Amino acid sequence: MGRTKRFLMAGLAVTTVASALASSTAQAHAIWFAQRAKQLALVYGVGADDLDAVKRMPLVNAVTGLDSDAQPVAASLRAAGAIPVVDSDEPLAVVAAVMDYGVWSRDKAGEWHNKGHDEIKDATISEHNFKYAVHINELPKKPIPLFAGHKLQIFPANPAIPQVMGQPLKVRAFWDGKPMAGVDIRNDYVNDPDQVPVKTDAQGYATVPVRNQGLNVVLGIYISASDNPARYRRMEHSATLSFVLPHEPE
Amino acid sequence: MNKGRIFLGVALSLAATSLSAHGSDKPRHGGVTQVSGEMVIELVRRADSVDVYVVEEDQPVAAAGLDGRITVAAAGAKQAVALTSADGNRLTAAGLALPDGAKVVVALTVKATGARAFGTFQINQTAVAH
Numbered sequence: 001m002g003r004t005k006r007f008l009m010a011g012l013a014v015t016t017v018a019s020a021l022a023s024s025t026a027q028a029h030a031i032w033f034a035q036r037a038k039q040l041a042l043v044y045g046v047g048a049d050d051l052d053a054v055k056r057m058p059l060v061n062a063v064t065g066l067d068s069d070a071q072p073v074a075a076s077l078r079a080a081g082a083i084p085v086v087d088s089d090e091p092l093a094v095v096a097a098v099m100d101y102g103v104w105s106r107d108k109a110g111e112w113h114n115k116g117h118d119e120i121k122d123a124t125i126s127e128h129n130f131k132y133a134v135h136i137n138e139l140p141k142k143p144i145p146l147f148a149g150h151k152l153q154i155f156p157a158n159p160a161i162p163q164v165m166g167q168p169l170k171v172r173a174f175w176d177g178k179p180m181a182g183v184d185i186r187n188d189y190v191n192d193p194d195q196v197p198v199k200t201d202a203q204g205y206a207t208v209p210v211r212n213q214g215l216n217v218v219l220g221i222y223i224s225a226s227d228n229p230a231r232y233r234r235m236e237h238s239a240t241l242s243f244v245l246p247h248e249p250e
Numbered sequence: 251m252n253k254g255r256i257f258l259g260v261a262l263s264l265a266a267t268s269l270s271a272h273g274s275d276k277p278r279h280g281g282v283t284q285v286s287g288e289m290v291i292e293l294v295r296r297a298d299s300v301d302v303y304v305v306e307e308d309q310p311v312a313a314a315g316l317d318g319r320i321t322v323a324a325a326g327a328k329q330a331v332a333l334t335s336a337d338g339n340r341l342t343a344a345g346l347a348l349p350d351g352a353k354v355v356v357a358l359t360v361k362a363t364g365a366r367a368f369g370t371f372q373i374n375q376t377a378v379a380h
Contacts, residue, residue, distance in 0.1 A: 037365065038287030038288060038365065038367070039287075039365055039366065078364060080363065080364055080365075085364075085365075087364075087366065088366070089319065089321075089330075089357055090321065090355055090357065090368070091355060091368040091370055250272070
Protein backbone atom coordinates (compact mmCIF):
# COMPACT_ATOMS: atom_id res chain seq x y z
CA MET A 1 0.00 0.00 0.00
CA GLY A 2 1.42 3.37 -1.02
CA ARG A 3 2.06 6.09 1.48
CA THR A 4 -0.70 8.30 0.08
CA LYS A 5 -3.20 5.46 0.11
CA ARG A 6 -2.31 4.56 3.72
CA PHE A 7 -2.75 8.18 4.63
CA LEU A 8 -6.18 8.32 2.98
CA MET A 9 -7.22 5.04 4.64
CA ALA A 10 -6.15 6.34 8.03
CA GLY A 11 -8.04 9.54 7.41
CA LEU A 12 -11.11 7.59 6.36
CA ALA A 13 -10.89 5.44 9.47
CA VAL A 14 -10.70 8.51 11.68
CA THR A 15 -13.65 10.04 9.85
CA THR A 16 -15.63 6.83 10.21
CA VAL A 17 -14.99 6.60 13.93
CA ALA A 18 -15.82 10.27 14.38
CA SER A 19 -19.01 9.84 12.39
CA ALA A 20 -19.94 6.79 14.39
CA LEU A 21 -19.50 8.67 17.63
CA ALA A 22 -21.39 11.68 16.37
CA SER A 23 -24.09 9.44 15.04
CA SER A 24 -24.43 7.51 18.27
CA THR A 25 -24.71 10.75 20.15
CA ALA A 26 -27.26 12.19 17.77
CA GLN A 27 -29.39 9.07 17.95
CA ALA A 28 -29.43 8.84 21.71
CA HIS A 29 -32.85 8.86 23.27
CA ALA A 30 -33.68 11.51 25.79
CA ILE A 31 -36.45 12.24 28.24
CA TRP A 32 -38.47 15.42 28.33
CA PHE A 33 -41.82 16.69 29.48
CA ALA A 34 -44.67 17.60 27.18
CA GLN A 35 -48.35 18.23 27.44
CA ARG A 36 -50.70 15.34 26.70
CA ALA A 37 -54.44 15.94 27.12
CA LYS A 38 -53.64 18.92 29.33
CA GLN A 39 -51.54 16.81 31.65
CA LEU A 40 -47.77 16.99 31.81
CA ALA A 41 -46.32 13.75 30.52
CA LEU A 42 -42.84 12.31 30.57
CA VAL A 43 -41.70 11.45 27.08
CA TYR A 44 -38.93 9.01 26.22
CA GLY A 45 -37.81 9.32 22.65
CA VAL A 46 -35.96 11.14 19.93
CA GLY A 47 -37.48 13.31 17.25
CA ALA A 48 -41.05 12.26 16.60
CA ASP A 49 -40.39 8.85 18.13
CA ASP A 50 -42.43 8.85 21.30
CA LEU A 51 -41.51 5.47 22.74
CA ASP A 52 -42.96 3.45 25.59
CA ALA A 53 -42.16 5.54 28.61
CA VAL A 54 -44.49 3.61 30.92
CA LYS A 55 -42.38 0.47 30.76
CA ARG A 56 -39.34 2.61 31.50
CA MET A 57 -40.87 4.24 34.58
CA PRO A 58 -38.92 1.93 36.94
CA LEU A 59 -35.74 3.50 35.54
CA VAL A 60 -36.81 6.95 36.71
CA ASN A 61 -35.22 7.37 40.09
CA ALA A 62 -36.23 10.93 40.90
CA VAL A 63 -39.09 13.29 40.10
CA THR A 64 -38.86 16.73 41.65
CA GLY A 65 -41.28 19.61 41.61
CA LEU A 66 -41.00 23.27 42.52
CA ASP A 67 -43.75 25.78 43.11
CA SER A 68 -43.69 29.39 41.96
CA ASP A 69 -41.55 30.32 44.97
CA ALA A 70 -39.04 27.62 44.01
CA GLN A 71 -40.07 25.62 47.05
CA PRO A 72 -40.19 21.83 46.74
CA VAL A 73 -43.54 20.29 45.89
CA ALA A 74 -44.12 16.56 46.00
CA ALA A 75 -44.40 15.18 42.47
CA SER A 76 -44.58 11.69 41.08
CA LEU A 77 -45.26 9.80 37.90
CA ARG A 78 -48.45 7.86 37.30
CA ALA A 79 -49.12 5.57 34.37
CA ALA A 80 -52.18 6.95 32.61
CA GLY A 81 -52.74 4.33 29.97
CA ALA A 82 -49.78 4.41 27.62
CA ILE A 83 -48.17 7.52 29.02
CA PRO A 84 -46.66 8.52 32.37
CA VAL A 85 -48.10 11.78 33.65
CA VAL A 86 -46.90 13.96 36.48
CA ASP A 87 -49.04 14.00 39.60
CA SER A 88 -48.84 16.65 42.27
CA ASP A 89 -51.19 18.16 44.81
CA GLU A 90 -50.11 21.69 43.94
CA PRO A 91 -49.33 23.50 40.71
CA LEU A 92 -45.80 22.95 39.50
CA ALA A 93 -43.72 25.82 38.21
CA VAL A 94 -40.84 23.48 37.44
CA VAL A 95 -40.63 19.71 37.27
CA ALA A 96 -37.53 17.56 36.85
CA ALA A 97 -36.70 13.90 36.46
CA VAL A 98 -33.70 11.62 36.39
CA MET A 99 -33.48 8.31 34.55
CA ASP A 100 -30.63 5.86 34.86
CA TYR A 101 -30.87 3.99 31.58
CA GLY A 102 -28.18 1.54 32.47
CA VAL A 103 -25.24 0.09 30.57
CA TRP A 104 -25.45 -0.41 26.83
CA SER A 105 -23.05 -1.76 24.27
CA ARG A 106 -23.21 -1.84 20.50
CA ASP A 107 -21.63 -4.83 18.87
CA LYS A 108 -19.77 -4.91 15.60
CA ALA A 109 -22.96 -5.75 13.73
CA GLY A 110 -24.61 -2.61 15.07
CA GLU A 111 -26.90 -4.30 17.58
CA TRP A 112 -27.39 -2.71 20.99
CA HIS A 113 -27.30 -4.83 24.13
CA ASN A 114 -28.13 -3.93 27.70
CA LYS A 115 -24.71 -5.17 28.76
CA GLY A 116 -21.19 -3.91 29.18
CA HIS A 117 -18.21 -4.66 26.96
CA ASP A 118 -17.17 -7.19 29.55
CA GLU A 119 -19.98 -9.31 28.08
CA ILE A 120 -20.16 -7.95 24.52
CA LYS A 121 -16.65 -8.73 23.47
CA ASP A 122 -16.80 -7.03 20.07
CA ALA A 123 -18.45 -3.88 21.38
CA THR A 124 -17.63 -0.79 19.38
CA ILE A 125 -19.43 1.40 21.88
CA SER A 126 -20.08 0.70 25.53
CA GLU A 127 -21.56 3.32 27.77
CA HIS A 128 -23.64 4.04 30.83
CA ASN A 129 -26.59 6.28 29.93
CA PHE A 130 -28.12 8.88 32.19
CA LYS A 131 -31.04 11.06 31.16
CA TYR A 132 -32.24 14.20 32.88
CA ALA A 133 -35.18 16.47 32.18
CA VAL A 134 -36.22 19.87 33.48
CA HIS A 135 -39.46 21.49 32.37
CA ILE A 136 -40.39 25.07 33.10
CA ASN A 137 -44.07 25.89 33.31
CA GLU A 138 -43.32 29.21 34.88
CA LEU A 139 -40.03 30.68 36.01
CA PRO A 140 -40.18 30.76 39.81
CA LYS A 141 -39.69 33.96 41.77
CA LYS A 142 -36.40 32.58 43.03
CA PRO A 143 -33.63 31.02 40.99
CA ILE A 144 -34.00 27.45 39.86
CA PRO A 145 -31.59 25.34 41.89
CA LEU A 146 -29.42 22.51 40.79
CA PHE A 147 -31.48 19.38 41.17
CA ALA A 148 -30.11 16.49 43.14
CA GLY A 149 -29.00 13.67 40.89
CA HIS A 150 -28.74 15.86 37.77
CA LYS A 151 -25.08 15.56 36.91
CA LEU A 152 -25.82 17.61 33.79
CA GLN A 153 -28.34 20.41 33.89
CA ILE A 154 -29.21 23.05 31.32
CA PHE A 155 -30.50 26.41 32.53
CA PRO A 156 -31.80 29.46 30.75
CA ALA A 157 -29.02 31.97 31.36
CA ASN A 158 -31.15 35.09 31.48
CA PRO A 159 -33.96 36.17 33.77
CA ALA A 160 -36.49 35.81 30.99
CA ILE A 161 -37.09 33.31 28.24
CA PRO A 162 -37.78 34.91 24.86
CA GLN A 163 -41.45 34.77 24.02
CA VAL A 164 -41.15 34.68 20.26
CA MET A 165 -39.57 31.92 18.23
CA GLY A 166 -36.39 32.85 16.42
CA GLN A 167 -35.14 35.05 19.21
CA PRO A 168 -31.84 34.07 20.79
CA LEU A 169 -31.96 31.86 23.86
CA LYS A 170 -28.85 31.82 25.98
CA VAL A 171 -28.44 28.69 28.03
CA ARG A 172 -25.83 27.55 30.47
CA ALA A 173 -24.70 24.00 31.10
CA PHE A 174 -23.67 22.79 34.53
CA TRP A 175 -21.80 19.59 35.03
CA ASP A 176 -21.42 18.32 38.55
CA GLY A 177 -22.50 21.71 39.84
CA LYS A 178 -20.07 23.75 37.79
CA PRO A 179 -20.32 25.55 34.45
CA MET A 180 -19.20 23.16 31.74
CA ALA A 181 -17.56 23.79 28.41
CA GLY A 182 -17.98 21.51 25.42
CA VAL A 183 -21.55 20.39 26.06
CA ASP A 184 -23.42 19.76 22.81
CA ILE A 185 -26.56 21.89 22.67
CA ARG A 186 -29.43 21.28 20.24
CA ASN A 187 -32.38 23.62 20.29
CA ASP A 188 -35.10 21.24 19.12
CA TYR A 189 -34.75 17.58 19.89
CA VAL A 190 -38.29 16.85 18.79
CA ASN A 191 -38.41 18.40 15.32
CA ASP A 192 -34.73 18.57 14.39
CA PRO A 193 -32.86 15.91 16.34
CA ASP A 194 -30.06 15.51 13.79
CA GLN A 195 -28.97 19.12 13.77
CA VAL A 196 -25.33 19.98 14.25
CA PRO A 197 -25.00 20.97 17.90
CA VAL A 198 -23.55 24.15 19.29
CA LYS A 199 -20.91 23.66 21.97
CA THR A 200 -20.96 25.53 25.26
CA ASP A 201 -18.08 27.93 25.78
CA ALA A 202 -15.55 28.01 28.61
CA GLN A 203 -18.17 29.48 30.97
CA GLY A 204 -20.78 26.92 29.98
CA TYR A 205 -22.81 29.29 27.80
CA ALA A 206 -24.32 28.67 24.40
CA THR A 207 -26.82 30.69 22.43
CA VAL A 208 -29.36 29.12 20.11
CA PRO A 209 -32.50 30.47 18.49
CA VAL A 210 -35.79 29.54 20.09
CA ARG A 211 -37.09 27.05 17.59
CA ASN A 212 -40.83 26.87 18.14
CA GLN A 213 -43.79 28.97 19.08
CA GLY A 214 -44.93 26.01 21.10
CA LEU A 215 -43.01 23.22 22.77
CA ASN A 216 -39.25 23.70 22.86
CA VAL A 217 -37.00 20.87 23.92
CA VAL A 218 -33.40 21.99 24.22
CA LEU A 219 -30.99 19.11 24.62
CA GLY A 220 -27.51 19.04 26.07
CA ILE A 221 -25.25 16.02 25.78
CA TYR A 222 -21.99 15.49 27.54
CA ILE A 223 -19.81 12.41 27.36
CA SER A 224 -17.74 11.84 30.45
CA ALA A 225 -15.08 9.34 31.31
CA SER A 226 -16.12 5.95 32.60
CA ASP A 227 -16.24 5.35 36.32
CA ASN A 228 -16.11 1.62 35.62
CA PRO A 229 -13.82 1.03 32.64
CA ALA A 230 -14.02 -2.70 33.09
CA ARG A 231 -17.72 -2.58 32.07
CA TYR A 232 -18.16 0.52 29.91
CA ARG A 233 -15.85 2.97 28.25
CA ARG A 234 -17.77 6.18 28.73
CA MET A 235 -20.85 7.74 30.32
CA GLU A 236 -23.37 9.63 28.28
CA HIS A 237 -25.41 12.30 30.02
CA SER A 238 -28.31 13.88 28.16
CA ALA A 239 -30.25 16.72 29.74
CA THR A 240 -33.29 18.46 28.34
CA LEU A 241 -34.67 21.86 29.16
CA SER A 242 -38.23 22.20 27.92
CA PHE A 243 -40.68 25.05 27.93
CA VAL A 244 -43.66 26.22 25.94
CA LEU A 245 -44.14 29.56 24.24
CA PRO A 246 -47.77 30.64 24.16
CA HIS A 247 -49.70 30.92 20.94
CA GLU A 248 -52.01 33.77 20.03
CA PRO A 249 -55.34 33.71 21.84
CA GLU A 250 -57.98 31.72 19.99
CA MET B 251 -31.60 19.68 46.02
CA ASN B 252 -28.73 22.07 46.30
CA LYS B 253 -30.37 25.34 47.17
CA GLY B 254 -27.18 27.13 47.89
CA ARG B 255 -26.48 27.53 44.26
CA ILE B 256 -27.30 29.75 41.52
CA PHE B 257 -28.39 31.14 38.92
CA LEU B 258 -30.61 32.65 36.70
CA GLY B 259 -33.20 34.81 37.46
CA VAL B 260 -36.69 34.97 37.58
CA ALA B 261 -39.51 36.88 36.31
CA LEU B 262 -41.15 35.67 33.24
CA SER B 263 -44.22 33.67 33.11
CA LEU B 264 -44.77 31.02 30.52
CA ALA B 265 -48.12 30.26 31.95
CA ALA B 266 -50.26 31.64 29.18
CA THR B 267 -50.41 28.19 27.66
CA SER B 268 -53.12 27.27 30.10
CA LEU B 269 -55.49 29.80 28.58
CA SER B 270 -56.94 27.46 26.06
CA ALA B 271 -60.44 26.77 27.29
CA HIS B 272 -63.27 27.21 24.86
CA GLY B 273 -66.35 28.96 26.09
CA SER B 274 -66.73 31.78 28.54
CA ASP B 275 -64.41 32.16 31.48
CA LYS B 276 -66.60 34.76 33.14
CA PRO B 277 -67.76 34.13 36.73
CA ARG B 278 -71.32 32.88 37.00
CA HIS B 279 -71.69 32.93 40.79
CA GLY B 280 -70.07 36.18 41.82
CA GLY B 281 -66.63 34.67 42.35
CA VAL B 282 -63.39 34.77 40.41
CA THR B 283 -62.27 32.31 37.79
CA GLN B 284 -59.08 30.65 36.68
CA VAL B 285 -58.67 28.64 33.52
CA SER B 286 -56.80 25.38 33.93
CA GLY B 287 -56.45 23.27 30.85
CA GLU B 288 -59.97 23.16 29.52
CA MET B 289 -61.64 23.74 32.86
CA VAL B 290 -62.90 27.04 34.18
CA ILE B 291 -62.67 26.97 37.97
CA GLU B 292 -64.68 29.56 39.85
CA LEU B 293 -63.92 30.26 43.49
CA VAL B 294 -66.66 31.84 45.58
CA ARG B 295 -65.80 33.12 49.02
CA ARG B 296 -68.74 33.06 51.39
CA ALA B 297 -69.06 34.06 55.01
CA ASP B 298 -68.84 30.53 56.37
CA SER B 299 -67.70 28.41 53.47
CA VAL B 300 -65.95 28.32 50.14
CA ASP B 301 -67.60 27.07 46.98
CA VAL B 302 -65.94 25.95 43.79
CA TYR B 303 -67.80 25.65 40.50
CA VAL B 304 -66.39 23.85 37.50
CA VAL B 305 -67.30 24.43 33.87
CA GLU B 306 -65.77 23.04 30.71
CA GLU B 307 -66.62 24.44 27.29
CA ASP B 308 -69.61 26.20 28.82
CA GLN B 309 -70.94 22.93 30.22
CA PRO B 310 -71.09 22.27 33.96
CA VAL B 311 -68.85 19.45 35.11
CA ALA B 312 -70.57 17.13 37.58
CA ALA B 313 -68.98 17.64 40.96
CA ALA B 314 -69.64 13.99 41.77
CA GLY B 315 -67.01 13.07 39.19
CA LEU B 316 -64.32 15.16 40.84
CA ASP B 317 -62.12 14.92 43.88
CA GLY B 318 -61.12 18.29 45.22
CA ARG B 319 -58.81 19.87 47.69
CA ILE B 320 -58.31 23.47 48.66
CA THR B 321 -55.07 24.72 50.15
CA VAL B 322 -54.96 28.08 51.88
CA ALA B 323 -51.64 29.76 52.56
CA ALA B 324 -51.82 32.80 54.83
CA ALA B 325 -49.61 34.41 57.44
CA GLY B 326 -46.92 31.83 56.92
CA ALA B 327 -49.23 28.88 57.56
CA LYS B 328 -50.74 26.44 55.12
CA GLN B 329 -54.00 24.56 55.55
CA ALA B 330 -55.39 21.92 53.21
CA VAL B 331 -59.06 20.97 53.29
CA ALA B 332 -60.99 18.47 51.20
CA LEU B 333 -63.70 19.80 48.93
CA THR B 334 -66.88 17.77 49.00
CA SER B 335 -69.17 17.47 46.06
CA ALA B 336 -72.42 19.34 46.50
CA ASP B 337 -75.16 19.91 43.96
CA GLY B 338 -74.52 20.08 40.23
CA ASN B 339 -71.08 21.41 39.42
CA ARG B 340 -70.42 22.77 42.91
CA LEU B 341 -67.88 21.53 45.40
CA THR B 342 -67.72 23.05 48.82
CA ALA B 343 -65.58 23.42 51.91
CA ALA B 344 -67.98 24.11 54.74
CA GLY B 345 -66.67 26.16 57.62
CA LEU B 346 -63.61 27.36 55.75
CA ALA B 347 -62.85 31.06 55.85
CA LEU B 348 -60.45 32.73 53.46
CA PRO B 349 -58.55 35.62 55.00
CA ASP B 350 -57.64 38.63 52.91
CA GLY B 351 -54.22 38.22 51.36
CA ALA B 352 -54.38 34.45 51.35
CA LYS B 353 -53.11 32.42 48.44
CA VAL B 354 -55.54 29.68 47.58
CA VAL B 355 -54.92 26.65 45.41
CA VAL B 356 -57.83 24.55 44.24
CA ALA B 357 -56.74 21.09 43.11
CA LEU B 358 -59.21 18.97 41.20
CA THR B 359 -58.83 15.36 40.11
CA VAL B 360 -61.13 13.78 37.57
CA LYS B 361 -62.09 10.50 39.20
CA ALA B 362 -62.46 8.61 35.94
CA THR B 363 -59.05 9.44 34.52
CA GLY B 364 -56.92 10.79 37.34
CA ALA B 365 -56.33 13.97 35.31
CA ARG B 366 -55.59 16.97 37.47
CA ALA B 367 -56.32 20.66 37.21
CA PHE B 368 -55.32 23.55 39.42
CA GLY B 369 -56.59 27.02 40.04
CA THR B 370 -54.49 29.52 41.97
CA PHE B 371 -56.18 32.55 43.50
CA GLN B 372 -54.91 35.54 45.41
CA ILE B 373 -57.60 36.60 47.82
CA ASN B 374 -58.54 40.20 48.32
CA GLN B 375 -61.78 41.86 49.21
CA THR B 376 -62.48 43.21 45.80
CA ALA B 377 -61.68 40.12 43.83
CA VAL B 378 -63.84 37.57 45.55
CA ALA B 379 -67.47 37.82 46.50
CA HIS B 380 -68.54 37.47 50.07
